[in-house]
Amino acid sequence: MNTDELRERLDALFPQLVDELSQLVAIPSVSSDPSHAADVDRSAEHIRSRFEALGLDAQIHSVTTPEGVQGKPAILARSPHIEGAPTVLLYAHHDVQPVGELDRWSMDPYKAEVRGDRIYGRGSSDDGAGVTVHLGSLSILGTDLPVNVVVFIEGEEEIGSPSFTAFLDAHKDELAADVI
Numbered sequence: 001m002n003t004d005e006l007r008e009r010l011d012a013l014f015p016q017l018v019d020e021l022s023q024l025v026a027i028p029s030v031s032s033d034p035s036h037a038a039d040v041d042r043s044a045e046h047i048r049s050r051f052e053a054l055g056l057d058a059q060i061h062s063v064t065t066p067e068g069v070q071g072k073p074a075i076l077a078r079s080p081h082i083e084g085a086p087t088v089l090l091y092a093h094h095d096v097q098p099v100g101e102l103d104r105w106s107m108d109p110y111k112a113e114v115r116g117d118r119i120y121g122r123g124s125s126d127d128g129a130g131v132t133v134h135l136g137s138l139s140i141l142g143t144d145l146p147v148n149v150v151v152f153i154e155g156e157e158e159i160g161s162p163s164f165t166a167f168l169d170a171h172k173d174e175l176a177a178d179v180i
Contacts, residue, residue, distance in 0.1 A: 065162065069163060
């Protein structure tokens with residue numbers, strides 16, 4: 001696939017990607033607030049279903065650390081295996097920071113706003129954009145994907161990823177890759 005074909009696919013897909021990012025912004029997946037635990041779960045399921053729709057084997061996992069800390073939900077997704085091809089690991093996170101004082105916002109923080117060529121809303125750049133870029137790239141390449149892809153999207157980056165090491169240990173075989 002040449003650059004012009006990729007550009008055409010991106011142009012055609014762009015409105016859907018903006019909509020996808022808007023849907024992610026609308027989920028208040030605040031990992032630091034126990035009252036948003038269901039939202040963090042909903043965010044993980046939303047993302048899992050998107051990767052599954054692209055033909056990846058996508059599952060939600062969490063681990064408990066040796067200290068007994070229950071980790072937040074993380075998504076692991078794998079493209080169909082291509083024998084002999086290298087494996088690329090893509091990373092992002094789906095949790096967001098709290099909004100703070102609502103009266104300091106000029107908008108609803110969980111309703112994405114497009115202003116010019118930018119999208120505003122809680123988590124739009126950190127890290128909804130990362131998730132959306134992965135979804136968009138895989139959508140554009142589709143069945144022309146020349147490598148194996150593993151996607152790891154965690155749900156606790158904004159709280160310091162307390163179960164990250166335990167997750168890596170528990171899923172080291174699934175996360176094995178040639179490049180990240």
